[in-house]
Structures are given as C-alpha cells and as structure tokens.
Amino acid sequence: MSSPPAGLVQKLFQYIDLHQDEFVQMLKEWVAVESDSVQPVPRLRRELLRMTALAAAALRRLGARVDLVDSGAQQLPDGQTLPEPPIILAELGAAPQKPTVCFYGHLDVQPAARADGWLTDPYTLTEVDGKLYGRGATDNKGPVLAWINAVSAFRALEEDLPVNVKFVLEGMEEAGSVALEELVKREKDGFFSTVDYIVISDSLWLSQRPALTYGMRGNSYFTVEVKCRDQDFHSGTFGGILHEPMADLVALLGSLTDSSGRILVPGIYDHVAPVTEEERELYAATDLDLGEYRASAQVKDFLFDTKEEILMHLWRYPSLSIHGVEGAFDEPGMKTVIPGRVTGKFSIRLVPAMKPPVVERQVKQHLQRIFSERNSSNQMSVSMVLGLCPWIASVDDSQYLAAKRAMEAVFGAEPDMIRDGSTIPVAQVFQDVLQKSVLMLPLGAVDDGEHSQNEKINRRNYIEGSKVFAVFFLEMAQLHGKRQDLPA
Known part of the structure; x- marks a missing residue:
C-alpha cells in the first residue's frame, strides 16, 4: 500500500512543531480547570461545566457542529442533587466518500491536592525537563487536545481533512460514565449511524517504546x-x-x-x-525490561520471573x-x-x-x-x-494497521501490540452496541502516573502524538479505500 504524500506529511509536522508552544498553552488552560468528577460538591461540579464549555468552544473554532446533550442530575445520599455535565457530541465533515472516525475522550479528572505529595500545584501545568506536570495532563486532557491539534493543523494549512471526524467527550468517566451507555444506545441510529471507526486514547505504553492496545480487562x-x-x-x-x-x-x-x-x-x-500461539508471539516481541519495570514499581520482587509470565498475569x-x-x-x-x-x-x-x-x-x-x-x-x-466486561479487538483490523503505520512514521519504531490490565468500560459498550471496530491508541508513557501524584505527559508524547493522529487520518483514508490521492 502506498504511503501518504510526503510533502503534506512534512507540512503537517512542521506546522505542529512550530505551534507546539501554543498547544502546550492550551493544555495549561485545560489543566487549570479543576474538573474533578469524583467528589460530588457544587464547586467542583461548576468546574466540570466550565471544562465542558471550554472544550465545546475549542471544537467550534475548528468549525465543528457541537451538541451538548443533557445527562441529567446526580442524586446524593443526603437528598441533594447536582447537575451532571452534558456530553459533547461534535462532528466535522460528512462527505460520503470519506471514512468517519469517532474519537472518545473524557474531560474530568481524579482528585488532586498539593498536600497529597505533589511537587507542584496539580492544577498549574508545570514543565520540568520536558515533562508537563498537572492533573489530567495524560488522563485524559492531553490526548483529547492532541486529536484537536491534529485537526487544527489540517485546518490551518487549508488542507482537506481526509476523514470525517466525530467527537464524544464526557465529564463523568472517573465517576463511572453514568449516562454514556444510555446515550450510545439512544444515538445508535442517529449520531453514530455514519461512524465507521472508533478511537480511544486513554491508556499508557508499557515501556518507553510506542504501543497500541488491543485488550483491556x-x-x-x-x-x-x-x-x-x-x-x-x-x-x-x-x-x-x-x-x-x-x-x-x-x-x-x-x-x-x-x-x-x-x-x-x-x-x-x-x-x-486459552492462550494462542499468536498471543505468545506478541508477548515475546513486547519490549519490557523486568529489572527496570521492577525498579519503577519500587518493589523487591514480583510473583513471576519471566517477561511472558508477567505479561500474561497482567493482561x-x-x-x-x-x-x-x-x-x-x-x-x-x-x-x-x-x-x-x-x-x-x-x-x-x-x-x-x-x-x-x-x-x-x-x-x-x-x-x-x-x-x-x-x-x-x-x-x-x-x-x-x-x-x-473485558474488551478485546482484532489486531488485523484496518485501523490498527493505520495506527501502526502512523506510529512508525512519527516515532520511527514499530509499536508494541499490548493489552492493559485496567478497565475502560466504554470500549466494550461501543463494540457491543454499535458493532464497530474500536482502536485503543495510547499516547501516555509508562511513567505518566495517571490517578497518582505528579501526573504528567511528556512534551514529546503530546506533540508527537498530535502528529500521529494527523498521519492516522491520512492512513485511514487510504485504507478505507474511499479517497482519491491527496495532492503533494
């Protein structure tokens, strides 16, 4: 299969590099919003509503049509009710000859306070040695913005966006995504009816090597x-x-x-x-230094001695x-x-x-x-x-191939194909309800510390991740077979 036009790819990369400080500034503005959905208090709920409005405004600047879908109210044990932030449904482009790719992300975060052991203010994005520290930097505001950055690069260069893009952004993921499944079922024949592929970027690499995730427990x-x-x-x-x-x-x-x-x-x-031979080959090929992994976990020893045993018991x-x-x-x-x-x-x-x-x-x-x-x-x-329920995808799906080629184009290395021991319920919801292929395309590094003190995303992962999404659009257009050759 031919590659996307090198001239266009280079223009996109140059644009993203030249505007990376602007992209970091936007992430700083998003991290500054204390969009904690876990603690049900009025002040934080107002912050969630503010975060939703900020994201909606960013999508409208791209030219997207944005709907804010009411998700009701949360009933607290003391009888008090709090509004839940609306779910954002946005779409950009509706060309029938193009594939439609839908990105899911969340705007809410786990609680964080300086007194918990943070070295910096968790709601002030702080860069140290190329690391961008702040609550939500990697989970999940950075990856959401990386997708937006990729779209904005095409827009700024006045290049035709090679895919139709849809967004589903919610503000209650850390509190259980209470209204999302109902919305997906309700909009199956509406908003989601034209969706061909779904992308989620809410997990981490296993090591310093790029990775694509094809299963979650x-x-x-x-x-x-x-x-x-x-x-x-x-x-x-x-x-x-x-x-x-x-x-x-x-x-x-x-x-x-x-x-x-x-x-x-x-x-x-x-x-x-049962374990298949194909799985065993993936475990053998996965980049994992047990010594480094054990040291980063700060434990004396694991229950198992080999890389393959560790991965199988994690995944x-x-x-x-x-x-x-x-x-x-x-x-x-x-x-x-x-x-x-x-x-x-x-x-x-x-x-x-x-x-x-x-x-x-x-x-x-x-x-x-x-x-x-x-x-x-x-x-x-x-x-x-x-x-x-657990979720698993086929690594032979076309969007996994597109993502793999995009990762190779940006990072110069073939990504590991990994599973994740954690749980992201919405992946299975999308797969079951919509019967569409779901891709998990992580941007976060293994040491990003999501849900923990000193959460961060590397500037490199954030900026290069924006490039990955841009190339992914081009690769999806070619693989889907509904697009003419792009001009160089």
Missing part, C-alpha cells in the same frame, strides 16, 4: 459485610465470648487467594480463554485484589474495640471469556461456604456492586 467489584450489631464492643468486656466480625472477615478475605496470587474461588478459571489472566475494610479502627494510637460491623472490599479483574454474572455466582457460593464452615452466629452478606 473487565472488573467485578465486591463488598462482603459481616455484622454482629451496629454498635462496637469493648474488648475487655466482650472479648473471648463473641464471634468477632473482624475475625470472620479476615478469614473470608484470606480464603480468596493463595500466597502466589492464584484465585481460590472454585471454577473461576473455567471460562478463561490475560484474572487477578483478585483486596482494597480495604470499612468499620475497622484505622487511626493512629490504640483503641481496644471490637467492631460490631465490618465491610471488606475486593475486586476481580476479568479476562475473555469471563462473564460478571457467572463470577458473581461463583464468589457468593465460595464465601457462603467458607462462612458456614466457621459456624459463626454473625450475619454475612456479599454484593457485586460493579460488573464490567
């Missing part, structure tokens, strides 16, 4: 409550004559995995898809993590109480072809059996509060 999140009574006990008065809820809970949580991390819930591995085998306990004393100092009621929290990352309802039944049966064996007089209840 799902997630089943559980709570298990053990209750004797609502009030705590004095351990001197009642210790030794009760079935203590905390002891029951510790036994329940301890029954979930062994010391090597293997999940002990019967049947949990029955529906895990294609389920894992169970215990997250915390409610109701237990966790402050400094000594307090000799017996909690009357405690709740443990744990999750299982799901992989193809595991299903949340099946996992829910298996977990409940296992914990009920363990609890009954203790002959405790306490009450035990288990709930699955979240059940998200």
Whole structure:
C-alpha cells in the first residue's frame, strides 16, 4: 500500500512543531480547570461545566457542529442533587466518500491536592525537563487536545481533512460514565449511524517504546459485610465470648487467594480463554525490561520471573485484589474495640471469556461456604456492586494497521501490540452496541502516573502524538479505500 504524500506529511509536522508552544498553552488552560468528577460538591461540579464549555468552544473554532446533550442530575445520599455535565457530541465533515472516525475522550479528572505529595500545584501545568506536570495532563486532557491539534493543523494549512471526524467527550468517566451507555444506545441510529471507526486514547505504553492496545480487562467489584450489631464492643468486656466480625472477615478475605496470587474461588478459571500461539508471539516481541519495570514499581520482587509470565498475569489472566475494610479502627494510637460491623472490599479483574454474572455466582457460593464452615452466629452478606466486561479487538483490523503505520512514521519504531490490565468500560459498550471496530491508541508513557501524584505527559508524547493522529487520518483514508490521492 502506498504511503501518504510526503510533502503534506512534512507540512503537517512542521506546522505542529512550530505551534507546539501554543498547544502546550492550551493544555495549561485545560489543566487549570479543576474538573474533578469524583467528589460530588457544587464547586467542583461548576468546574466540570466550565471544562465542558471550554472544550465545546475549542471544537467550534475548528468549525465543528457541537451538541451538548443533557445527562441529567446526580442524586446524593443526603437528598441533594447536582447537575451532571452534558456530553459533547461534535462532528466535522460528512462527505460520503470519506471514512468517519469517532474519537472518545473524557474531560474530568481524579482528585488532586498539593498536600497529597505533589511537587507542584496539580492544577498549574508545570514543565520540568520536558515533562508537563498537572492533573489530567495524560488522563485524559492531553490526548483529547492532541486529536484537536491534529485537526487544527489540517485546518490551518487549508488542507482537506481526509476523514470525517466525530467527537464524544464526557465529564463523568472517573465517576463511572453514568449516562454514556444510555446515550450510545439512544444515538445508535442517529449520531453514530455514519461512524465507521472508533478511537480511544486513554491508556499508557508499557515501556518507553510506542504501543497500541488491543485488550483491556473487565472488573467485578465486591463488598462482603459481616455484622454482629451496629454498635462496637469493648474488648475487655466482650472479648473471648463473641464471634468477632473482624475475625470472620479476615478469614473470608484470606480464603480468596493463595500466597502466589492464584484465585481460590472454585471454577473461576473455567471460562478463561486459552492462550494462542499468536498471543505468545506478541508477548515475546513486547519490549519490557523486568529489572527496570521492577525498579519503577519500587518493589523487591514480583510473583513471576519471566517477561511472558508477567505479561500474561497482567493482561490475560484474572487477578483478585483486596482494597480495604470499612468499620475497622484505622487511626493512629490504640483503641481496644471490637467492631460490631465490618465491610471488606475486593475486586476481580476479568479476562475473555469471563462473564460478571457467572463470577458473581461463583464468589457468593465460595464465601457462603467458607462462612458456614466457621459456624459463626454473625450475619454475612456479599454484593457485586460493579460488573464490567473485558474488551478485546482484532489486531488485523484496518485501523490498527493505520495506527501502526502512523506510529512508525512519527516515532520511527514499530509499536508494541499490548493489552492493559485496567478497565475502560466504554470500549466494550461501543463494540457491543454499535458493532464497530474500536482502536485503543495510547499516547501516555509508562511513567505518566495517571490517578497518582505528579501526573504528567511528556512534551514529546503530546506533540508527537498530535502528529500521529494527523498521519492516522491520512492512513485511514487510504485504507478505507474511499479517497482519491491527496495532492503533494
């Protein structure tokens, strides 16, 4: 297949390089908005609305038609309601001979404060040694702007945009994307009816080498409550004559995995898809230095010794993590109480072809059996509060080929084909509801620290990522087979 015209590609690259400080300035303006969707307070909700308006204005400057779709209100436990930010649906171009590529991104962020351990103000984009520090820089404001930058380069150069572009930008991703699935279903025969391909850029490379992501794990999140009574006990008065809820809970949580991390819930591995030879080849080809990876994680050792074992247990085998306990004393100092009621929290990352309802039944049966064996007089209840399916794509899809060629053109290296152990539910929603190919095209480096202190995106990844998207448009037009040769 022929490559895009070299003259046009060079013009696009030069434009993006010359205007990179403007692109960084725009990212600075976006990072300055404290668009935290996790903490449901009026001030932060107003910031979310401001962030939505800022993004909508940027899209309108490109010439896009922008609709702000009302997503309702959030009901809080105290009866208060807060408006949810509208979801942006925008479109640019409707030429029937061109492919239509839809980009999904989010404008909200996780909470952040200087007191949490940030070295800089999290809402002031600060550049140090080519690294742009700020909350949302990599998750997900930088990648959203990189897509906008790519479109703006074509516009500024008065070059024909080789694809029709649509945007879906939301402001509640970090809070569960509460209204998005309903909107996708409602607009299946409307806004999404002309979409050919969907692109998400909300994950990270595995190493310093560029990567394309073709799979994400799902997630089943559980709570298990053990209750004797609502009030705590004095351990001197009642210790030794009760079935203590905390002891029951510790036994329940301890029954979930062994010391090597293997999940002990019967049947949990029955529906895990078998490893294929094609997968094994991808693991072998993936760039991962275990020593560097271990050092960056700041741990003494991992459970497994080889690159292939590490990758398979991160990507294609389920894992169970215990997250915390409610109701237990966790402050400094000594307090000799017996909690009357405690709740443990744990999750299982799901992989193809595991299903949340099946996992829910298996977990409940296992914990009920363990609890009954203790002959405790306490009450035990288990709930699955979240059940998200895993997602996997075909690396042979045309947009993966286009993205691979774009990465090679910009970074000069063939990207790794990787999965991700995390969960992005919207990928599976798009794939199931719309029956369209979904591409995960990450721009973030392995050390960007999304959700953590000192989140950043490298200037190189942000600017070169803008070039990747620009070349991707050209490659998609050629692969889709609906476009004439572009002028040099």
